[in-house]
Structure formats: C-alpha cells, structure tokens
Amino acid sequence: MVQIIMDSSVMYTEDEAKAMGFEAIPLCIHIGDLEGRDLQIDMEEFYRRIQEGQVPRSSQPPIGEVLDAYARYPQDEIVHISIAEGLSGTYHGACSAREMTENPERITVFNSRTLCGPHRYMTEQAQKMKEEGRSASEILEWLKEAAQKTESFLIPQDFSFLKRGGRLTPVAAALGSVLKLKPVMKLTEDGTRIDNFFVKRTMSAAVKGIMEYMKQKDIGQNHILYIVHAAAKKEAENIRTMFETAFAGLEIHILELSPVFVAQGGPKCVAIQYIHR
DSSP: OEEEEEEGGGOOOHHHHHHHTSEEEOOEEEETTEEEETTTSOHHHHHHHHHTTOOEEEEOOOHHHHHHHHHTOTTSEEEEEESOGGGOTHHHHHHHHHHHSSOGGGEEEEEOSOOHHHHHHHHHHHHHHHHTTOOHHHHHHHHHHHTTSEEEEEEOSOHHHHHHHTOBOHHHHGGGGGTTSEEEEEEOTTSSOEEEEEEESSHHHHHHHHHHHHHHTTOSTTEEEEEEESSOHHHHHHHHHHHHHHSTTOEEEEEEOOHHHHHHHOTTOEEEEEEEO
16 A cells, blocks of 8 residues: 655645545644644734734644654555755655654655645645555656646745745845845745746736746646735735636636745745646
C-alpha cells in the first residue's frame, strides 16, 4: 500500500484530508500570545490582531507529529509531498523525521517546489493514482514532472510581511520602496525564493501583465488556474472574470489563504498560480 502525507500548504484541514484518504499535518502559527495550528484558529481574530499591530510568525510542524504520522503506516510506502523547500523548514523537518524511523527506505519526502493551489492539485492527483493502484515510484515520477510545469505569481499589498520573512531575493527586497506601485513577484523555478517579476501602477495592470505572460506560455485548457487571496475576495472575483474572458476553457479555482500564508504574504495579497493537468 501507498500512503500520501502532506502539510497544510494544500489548505485542507486534518479532517478534510482524512475524509479524502490522506493526511495533512498543519504548520504552526503564532501571533501575540496566541499560538495555534494552521487552519484551526479563528480568522477574524487573526486579522484583528494584525490590525492591532501584532506580527504573525509561522513555523514547521513538530517533528514528533511527523514521526507519529509515519508510525501510523508501518507497512506502507509513504510519499510525503512537502511545501517548497526554500519557503519553509517543513521539508527539512520531514527529512529529519524520516531518518529517525526504523525503515527510512520506505519513506520518500518529495519537495513540491510550490505551495497552495498547485501543491493541492499535486496531492489530489497523487491520491487518485494511489486509489488506482499505482505504485509509489509511479506517483513520484508523475510528481517530478508536475513540479516542473507550474508557476506562481504574488501581488503583495504590504511588502513588510515578505521582507520580514526573508524569502526574497536581494533585488526583490529592494522593491520595498515602491509600494505605491504594484510589484508582481514570481516564485523562482527551484521554488526557493520569491523574486521581482515586474512592476505596474494598478492591480488591473499587474494582472494583465501576468495574463500576457501566460498567453505566451500557451496556458489554456490543459492547465488549472488558482487565484489565492488573503481576505481579498472581491479582487479575486474580479481577477477570475478577467481570466474567464481571456482564456476560454481554463479551469479556475479561488482559494482563501490560511493563517500561515497570510503571515508570509500579508493581508490582501493575491497569488495567481497555474499547473499543467
């Protein structure tokens, strides 16, 4: 048997994941005196604390919980699909947990090189392949290909969150002074950092710039688009309308960011992501 495990980057709660047949280990979130787990704390309370000036911090799941998850499937081959290595310590934590097990050879920790929407799709497809009776090696081969056919763009509204997280390239960090404009950030190909892509004057122009790039990449019916936002539902809906008009047949999903990712991108940020089917 094969067992699929991932972290809360896929934005499934533990119960939702179990209902679908896999496991999601939530990352940790801290803000002021509140400590909790991703997708388990009240979002209104979380945003209220941010408005009061409290600074959220995130951290990887406790290694003990990862070990417990591995121990629940002593006879299975485990495929642990992790958030991008450079965006969290989660990947390295899972690798450390693997080495602590009695049979580490039955566990593969896979670096998805992405997060959120595409990470979610990769997990869903891996679970589908498992249910079809595919082997761990077949699932991993598909994951390796999928990880090379996805890109993510971020339009932040408060650049301080990204700068504080230290996940920017030096050039991108220097953009902090142009916040009156709309910088569009792009996840680097290896998924380790967020870099500057271009700068526009308005949200609409920023989205159109991403759309123009995606047209050049022939994004269409063979892809899935994710619009992921931090309490920016109206903006996300407007972006969906723009894409529906310009990309006939493109499957589009809107997701709301969990606390851990709001802590990185900041309130009102919007991410636009695609992955090949």
